[in-house]
Amino acid sequence: MSENNNSTCNEKAFDQFFKSHSKLLRNYLYYKFGDLDQAEDIVQDAFIKLWSNCAKVPLDKAKSYVYTIATNLGISITRHQKVKFKYQDYVIQRNTDVNNESPEFIALEKEYMEKLKNAIAALPERQREVFLLSRIDKKTYKEIAELSNVSVKAIEKLMHKALVTLRKKIGNI
Amino acid sequence: MLNDKKDDIFLSRWVNGELSKEELSEFQSHPEYQHYVKIMAGADALDLKNYDIEKELSKLKSKRRDNKSGSIIKLWPYFAAAASIAIILGLFLFTPNKSFSTHYGEKLIVILPDGSEMTLNAKSVASFNKDDWDKNRAVKLEGEAFFKVKKGSKFTVITDNGKVSVLGTQFNVHSQSYLFEVNCFEGKVSVINNENKEILTAGNAYRNLGKTSEKWTFSTSTPSWLTNTSSFRSIPIRYVFKELEEQYNIQIKEEGLNLGYKYTGTFPNDNIQVALKTVFSTLGIEYSLSEDGKTVVLEK
Numbered sequence: 001m002s003e004n005n006n007s008t009c010n011e012k013a014f015d016q017f018f019k020s021h022s023k024l025l026r027n028y029l030y031y032k033f034g035d036l037d038q039a040e041d042i043v044q045d046a047f048i049k050l051w052s053n054c055a056k057v058p059l060d061k062a063k064s065y066v067y068t069i070a071t072n073l074g075i076s077i078t079r080h081q082k083v084k085f086k087y088q089d090y091v092i093q094r095n096t097d098v099n100n101e102s103p104e105f106i107a108l109e110k111e112y113m114e115k116l117k118n119a120i121a122a123l124p125e126r127q128r129e130v131f132l133l134s135r136i137d138k139k140t141y142k143e144i145a146e147l148s149n150v151s152v153k154a155i156e157k158l159m160h161k162a163l164v165t166l167r168k169k170i171g172n173i
Numbered sequence: 174m175l176n177d178k179k180d181d182i183f184l185s186r187w188v189n190g191e192l193s194k195e196e197l198s199e200f201q202s203h204p205e206y207q208h209y210v211k212i213m214a215g216a217d218a219l220d221l222k223n224y225d226i227e228k229e230l231s232k233l234k235s236k237r238r239d240n241k242s243g244s245i246i247k248l249w250p251y252f253a254a255a256a257s258i259a260i261i262l263g264l265f266l267f268t269p270n271k272s273f274s275t276h277y278g279e280k281l282i283v284i285l286p287d288g289s290e291m292t293l294n295a296k297s298v299a300s301f302n303k304d305d306w307d308k309n310r311a312v313k314l315e316g317e318a319f320f321k322v323k324k325g326s327k328f329t330v331i332t333d334n335g336k337v338s339v340l341g342t343q344f345n346v347h348s349q350s351y352l353f354e355v356n357c358f359e360g361k362v363s364v365i366n367n368e369n370k371e372i373l374t375a376g377n378a379y380r381n382l383g384k385t386s387e388k389w390t391f392s393t394s395t396p397s398w399l400t401n402t403s404s405f406r407s408i409p410i411r412y413v414f415k416e417l418e419e420q421y422n423i424q425i426k427e428e429g430l431n432l433g434y435k436y437t438g439t440f441p442n443d444n445i446q447v448a449l450k451t452v453f454s455t456l457g458i459e460y461s462l463s464e465d466g467k468t469v470v471l472e473k
Contacts, residue, residue: 156182
């Protein structure tokens with residue numbers, strides 16, 4: 001029963017770990033599976049599992065552990081019910097970023113944003129995941145690559161594809 | 174560039190600002206450029222419903238608690254050796270404020286709500302609040318106890334002589350009238366009394382006796398009393414007598430003896446004859462045990 005601040009079983013270390021990783025995990029699960037409430041439930045379940053196995057999972061492995069657990073949970077849930085990507089109520093608009101646009105843009109904005117959100121919802125899962133991790137969570141390609149265990153190059157390709165797909169979907173508005 | 178089938182990461186590089194000057198100005202004059210700028214502006218304006226991390230964490234903690242079912246009592250191997258003494262297992266189930274006490278010669282193992290263990294030595298009293306335990310791991314103690322604390326939030330032992338705080342470790346606290354002694358067996362503990370604040374690491378002990386404090390090191394891994402031996406290190410004999418009285422439920426009639434005399438040594442807790450002989454012969458004191466075995470009279 002040695003006191004070890006770096007153990008996952010150490011409550012402080014665990015809390016700290018939850019605080020620094022739960023939000024991104026929740027967003028990641030949402031982009032992947034399309035339901036934000038469900039994503040938050042999965043986060044809870046994954047971290048409970050981590051806690052009950054804390055002795056077996058060292059802190060430096062804990063991140064990939066919760067991502068694996070959570071992704072598997074998400075897959076087993078969505079296998080039974082095909083979830084359509086839900087963006088209403090979940091995706092909101094930051095007010096600040098678009099303000100310095102031209103008046104025409106602002107007039108167009110509402111309609112445009114709806115279209116954009118629809119287009120994002122219709123993206124293939126992997127493209128949507130990469131696109132939103134980059135745009136909403138401001139993650140670098142390298143960070144995104146680490147999350148899903150693929151190369152940076154693969155992420156760059158997906159990002160490029162996502163933009164091309166969106167461009168096609170939105171058309172000339 | 175944009176339509177170049179070979180450059181399948183062109184837009185990614187653009188988003189990251191990695192295009193060369195020429196590439197960028199070429200892209201900017203392309204009819205598609207404005208559309209992509211717009212997509213990016215729109216996407217960058219998106220955000221998600223807020224995630225309340227603190228709320229989610231406390232939700233997690235309450236679920237974690239529900240998942241735990243009852244307390245499991247474990248008897249540690251070395252207690253098997255102590256078969257001669259009644260070991261009573263304390264179970265706490267109903268009232269929030271739990272109190273445990275031991276009589277002469279008794280030991281008591283108490284499993285605290287988080288699974289931490291407290292072993293009370295003879296003639297000791299300990300209490301804690303069960304309902305408040307998650308927020309405040311605190312035990313009030315009079316007498317002597319050995320603790321094995323599960324990792325977690327701060328764990329405090331409160332005595333009249335001072336406080337001992339730890340995060341997760343094994344330590345022994347002995348507190349009675351003027352004596353306050355703490356031995357740390359694992360991890361780190363902090364000891365606070367009126368005069369001092371001491372940090373003890375494994376193998377270190379602290380004692381406050383009236384006005385004097387001292388620290389020393391030791392090499393045992395558990396307190397000797399767990400294996401039925403009381404041991405003393407340079408301590409006034411009044412405390413040795415008190416321990417004899419508590420272990421054997423006897424009264425020692427000491428008349429005109431200097432109780433400040435220092436004693437270093439051990440005595441067994443399961444054989445009164447050996448115990449008395451060990452203590453008094455080293456002190457060079459003649460003694461006799463009354464017929465009912467309740468009183469020891471000392472002769473100078």
